[in-house]
Amino acid sequence: MTTTTISTRASDKTTALLSVLGMAMLGLAILFAAGHAQSATLHDAAHDVRHATGFPCH
Amino acid sequence: MLTSALVAGCAAWLLAAVLHFAFVQKYILLGEAYETGAAVHYAGVVPADGHADAGHSHDEPAAEGHSHDEGAAAHDHGDAGAVSTGTRTLWTTVFFGLVYVAYALILVAGFGLARAYGKIITAREGLLWGIAGFASFQLVPAMGLAPELPGTLAADLGARQVWWWGTVAATAVGLGLLGYGRSLMATALAVVLLAVPHLVGAPELDGFSGVAPPEVAGAFSARVLGTGLAVWALMGWVAGHVWARTPDNAA
Numbered sequence: 524m525t526t527t528t529i530s531t532r533a534s535d536k537t538t539a540l541l542s543v544l545g546m547a548m549l550g551l552a553i554l555f556a557a558g559h560a561q562s563a564t565l566h567d568a569a570h571d572v573r574h575a576t577g578f579p580c581h
Numbered sequence: 582m583l584t585s586a587l588v589a590g591c592a593a594w595l596l597a598a599v600l601h602f603a604f605v606q607k608y609i610l611l612g613e614a615y616e617t618g619a620a621v622h623y624a625g626v627v628p629a630d631g632h633a634d635a636g637h638s639h640d641e642p643a644a645e646g647h648s649h650d651e652g653a654a655a656h657d658h659g660d661a662g663a664v665s666t667g668t669r670t671l672w673t674t675v676f677f678g679l680v681y682v683a684y685a686l687i688l689v690a691g692f693g694l695a696r697a698y699g700k701i702i703t704a705r706e707g708l709l710w711g712i713a714g715f716a717s718f719q720l721v722p723a724m725g726l727a728p729e730l731p732g733t734l735a736a737d738l739g740a741r742q743v744w745w746w747g748t749v750a751a752t753a754v755g756l757g758l759l760g761y762g763r764s765l766m767a768t769a770l771a772v773v774l775l776a777v778p779h780l781v782g783a784p785e786l787d788g789f790s791g792v793a794p795p796e797v798a799g800a801f802s803a804r805v806l807g808t809g810l811a812v813w814a815l816m817g818w819v820a821g822h823v824w825a826r827t828p829d830n831a832a
Contacts, residue, residue: 536697543693546582550686557679559742571669572676575605575805577719577728579741 582693585827589820590685593812594678600808601677602670608801609731615793616732622794685816688714691757692824700761702830707821708814713760715813717753720806721775725783728805730798733791736784748778 557569558578566573566581573580614620688710692702702710722745729735755774758767791798824830 539693539697542582543690543697546586546686546693547690550586550683550690553679553683553686557676557683561738567664568672569676571601571606571609571673572680574609574729574731575601575673576680576809577723577726577805579726579735579738579745580729581738 582689582824582827585692585820585823586685586689587682588823589689589816590682591678592819593681593685593816596815597677597681597808597812598674600811601673604804604808605801606673608797608804611797612730612732612793612801615797622792681812681816684714684718684813685820688817689820689824692820692830695761696830698761701825702821703825704818704822707824708818709760710821711813711815711817712810713753713756714817715810717749717756719809719813721752721778722748723802723806724779725785727798728802730791730793730801732793733798734786736786740784744778744781744783747781748783751775751778 556565558573558576560566570580611620615622691710692707695702700706725748726735726741726745735741751774755771758771758774762768762771
């Protein structure tokens with residue numbers, strides 16, 4: 524009984540940490556694409572925002 | 582979790598766009614006017630050391646291994662001049678949305694991590710997290726890489742991006758340890774993490790070659806940071822508020 528509870532908790536925590544990780548990765552990926560990727564099209568469209576958020580732009 | 586991030590990201594997006602067009606955009610345009618030569622700092626005064634073409638001192642540093650072969654000026658201004666103000670405003674607004682939703686996802690992922698360790702986040706903690714996020718992503722990196730006015734020359738882009746990401750990560754983890762760490766060891770590690778990026782130092786050029794007046798660059802940097810603080814504070818507060826009202830997170 525106790526064992527079941529503990530393992531359920533442990534797997535809840537794993538699930539929670541995985542969703543945290545997924546969300547953080549998604550945020551970082553968007554941030555990289557919008558703020559740091561050097562494709563010319565992305566750079567030109569994002570130009571003013573990159574300057575105005577202090578990203579190293581060009 | 583996602584709701585909290587999206588609501589906060591969208592609130593931040595709205596404020597960021599409004600504040601940007603109210604306070605910051607005119608300095609970007611002014612910087613570009615100096616960069617392209619449409620406006621000239623010290624107009625009519627020729628510097629004594631023969632920099633008669635001071636407006637275009639770009640060429641030299643841009644050529645020496647800087648990734649922009651065509652030189653910084655040719656690079657963006659061709660395009661910036663070609664697109665209409667409407668299109669430019671639209672893209673700027675769209676990208677503010679992307680950047681702040683991305684920041685909100687990262688912030689709320691942090692809330693999720695805190696929850697996994699039994700910490701409760703309310704609007705008040707959210708506000709503090711937002712200010713810490715501002716410090717990590719904008720204020721502290723600006724210590725080494727001040728927000729660049731268009732036309733400012735800087736060191737190699739790749740090296741600056743590496744320093745930027747390293748500083749963001751070290752500062753965020755350092756502040757988290759300072760806020761939630763329980764041991765002397767954690768505090769000591771936090772101090773080290775906060776200090777290391779500045780001991781290493783950001784990549785920089787040997788000289789200065791900005792063509793815009795220092796007043797313009799100074800006002801631009803200050804306004805970027807000031808508006809950034811306002812937006813991050815709002816974002817953190819809203820995220821914390823929504824988070825605390827989500828049944829799973831309240832307990």
